[in-house]
Amino acid sequence: MSSSRVLVLNSGSSSVKYQLLDMRDSSRLAVGLVERIGEETSRLKHTPLTDGGGSREWTGPIADHEAALKAVAEELAKDGLGLDSPELAAIGHRVVHGGQSFTEPTVVDDAVLAEIERLIPVAPLHNPANLTGIRTAQALRPDLPQVAVFDTAFHTTMPESAARYAIDVETADAYRVRRYGFHGTSHAYVARATAELLGRAPEEVNVIVLHLGNGASASAVENGRCVDTSMGLTPLEGLVMGTRSGDMDPAVIFHLMRVGGMSTDEIDTLLNKKSGLIGLCGDNDMREIRRRIDEGDERAKLAFDIYIHRLKKYIGAYYAVLGRVDAVAFTAGVGENAAPVREAAVAGLEGLGLAVDDARNAVRSDEPRLISPAGARVAVAVVPTDEELEIATQTYALVVKNI
Ligand SMILES: Nc1ncnc2c1ncn2[C@@H]1O[C@H](COP(=O)(O)OP(=O)(O)O)[C@@H](O)[C@H]1O
Ligand SMILES: CC(=O)OP(=O)(O)O
Numbered sequence: 001m002s003s004s005r006v007l008v009l010n011s012g013s014s015s016v017k018y019q020l021l022d023m024r025d026s027s028r029l030a031v032g033l034v035e036r037i038g039e040e041t042s043r044l045k046h047t048p049l050t051d052g053g054g055s056r057e058w059t060g061p062i063a064d065h066e067a068a069l070k071a072v073a074e075e076l077a078k079d080g081l082g083l084d085s086p087e088l089a090a091i092g093h094r095v096v097h098g099g100q101s102f103t104e105p106t107v108v109d110d111a112v113l114a115e116i117e118r119l120i121p122v123a124p125l126h127n128p129a130n131l132t133g134i135r136t137a138q139a140l141r142p143d144l145p146q147v148a149v150f151d152t153a154f155h156t157t158m159p160e161s162a163a164r165y166a167i168d169v170e171t172a173d174a175y176r177v178r179r180y181g182f183h184g185t186s187h188a189y190v191a192r193a194t195a196e197l198l199g200r201a202p203e204e205v206n207v208i209v210l211h212l213g214n215g216a217s218a219s220a221v222e223n224g225r226c227v228d229t230s231m232g233l234t235p236l237e238g239l240v241m242g243t244r245s246g247d248m249d250p251a252v253i254f255h256l257m258r259v260g261g262m263s264t265d266e267i268d269t270l271l272n273k274k275s276g277l278i279g280l281c282g283d284n285d286m287r288e289i290r291r292r293i294d295e296g297d298e299r300a301k302l303a304f305d306i307y308i309h310r311l312k313k314y315i316g317a318y319y320a321v322l323g324r325v326d327a328v329a330f331t332a333g334v335g336e337n338a339a340p341v342r343e344a345a346v347a348g349l350e351g352l353g354l355a356v357d358d359a360r361n362a363v364r365s366d367e368p369r370l371i372s373p374a375g376a377r378v379a380v381a382v383v384p385t386d387e388e389l390e391i392a393t394q395t396y397a398l399v400v401k402n403i
């Protein structure tokens with residue numbers, strides 16, 4: 001029996017999302033999530049998809065990512081899908097920061113682990129969790145290939161003019177300060193799926209991808225290759241996000257230090273965890289913000305307007321970067337679900353050939369779909385992302401190639 005299953009682990013700062021897939025037909029055998037890791041009320045939700053048996057949920061303290069992964073392995077074993085299965089071909093890991101070293105999915109060895117560890121200072125929320133996920137998986141199945149799929153990989157095609165900050169070159173190079181970009185697995189998948197929706201080859205299509213989740217980023221994809229993206233050295237730059245500020249004058253930091261007496265760590269926490277939508281109005285969930293706006297809440301409305309203003313600026317910027325745009329694709333939690341965000345983001349851009357048809361925009365579906373009016377010059381689309389499937393596909397392709 002040949003091994004055809006891949007377990008995908010997407011370890012975030014306080015969560016692990018996972019999927020077990022059978023790559024013969026890319027079907028899912030189990031999916032799940034562990035959240036609030038490190039708190040007293042961690043929650044594990046596991047859904048086996050093999051027998052329609054329904055989800056199992058469990059709440060209690062899960063101290064760290066190692067304990068989380070062991071709990072996931074136990075849940076999988078209960079369904080006969082344990083990590084000891086000979087059908088498991090590989091474990092694929094989302095790794096957020098790969099620096100300039102990794103442009104492709106990579107089989108993990110000691111040197112790869114050391115490089116991911118070296119990059120912790122530029123991805124302090126993400127890379128430590130990714131490392132623990134890999135090490136724990138290695139301990140559970142030392143014989144299996146562990147494959148790292150990097151968020152940064154898709155963006156390594158950016159030209160220097162987009163990747164460099166305009167700061168002293170020697171200083172930038174000494175500390176590897178440059179724009180790396182993130183969510184690359186999603187941007188690559190969505191750009192390709194958008195071309196498919198248009199019935200065209202990815203290599204001949206220019207797309208602006210708007211990945212709007214809790215973290216959010218935009219990218220300009222020219223003929224299938226990324227030429228610019230909104231996140232930078234870290235996932236803090238760019239769009240307004242759930243809890244992150246995105247772009248601002250860097251002098252705000254000096255001001256808060258000198259005048260506000262704040263420490264580096266305090267400002268880091270402020271900008272990464274207490275800013276963006278939650279900093280502006282106290283909520284980071286777009287559903288809650290829309291509900292408050294419907295009730296006439298002014299702070300929620302202002303937060304929404306700031307979010308949209310930034311998004312619209314990036315659409316305009318990437319339109320200029322690309323020159324010709326075939327499609328604008330909305331994806332991730334907000335992009336796939338929040339029709340008012342999509343409507344507001346392209347409102348007034350008819351001059352650029354961009355418009356949303358209200359009836360099409362109101363449709364709820366898990367399928368890629370056009371929301372621009374028939375015959376529009378630029379397609380506006382909703383294209384659900386699937387980072388886990390993309391990681392599984394890349395992982396399996398690499399493992400099969402190496403056999
Ligand atoms: N039905 C919905 N309407 C509006 N926004 C939604 C809806 N469902 C989810 N979201 C938004 O999606 C966000 C999560 O997106 P997701 O892509 O899952 O983020 P992440 O992967 O960063 O956790 C939520 O914070 C919420 O703002
Ligand atoms: C890189 C990044 O911002 O990831 P996430 O959206 O999962 O936090």
Ligand SMILES: [Mg+2]
Nearest residue numbers: 213214215332
């Ligand atoms: Mg996400």
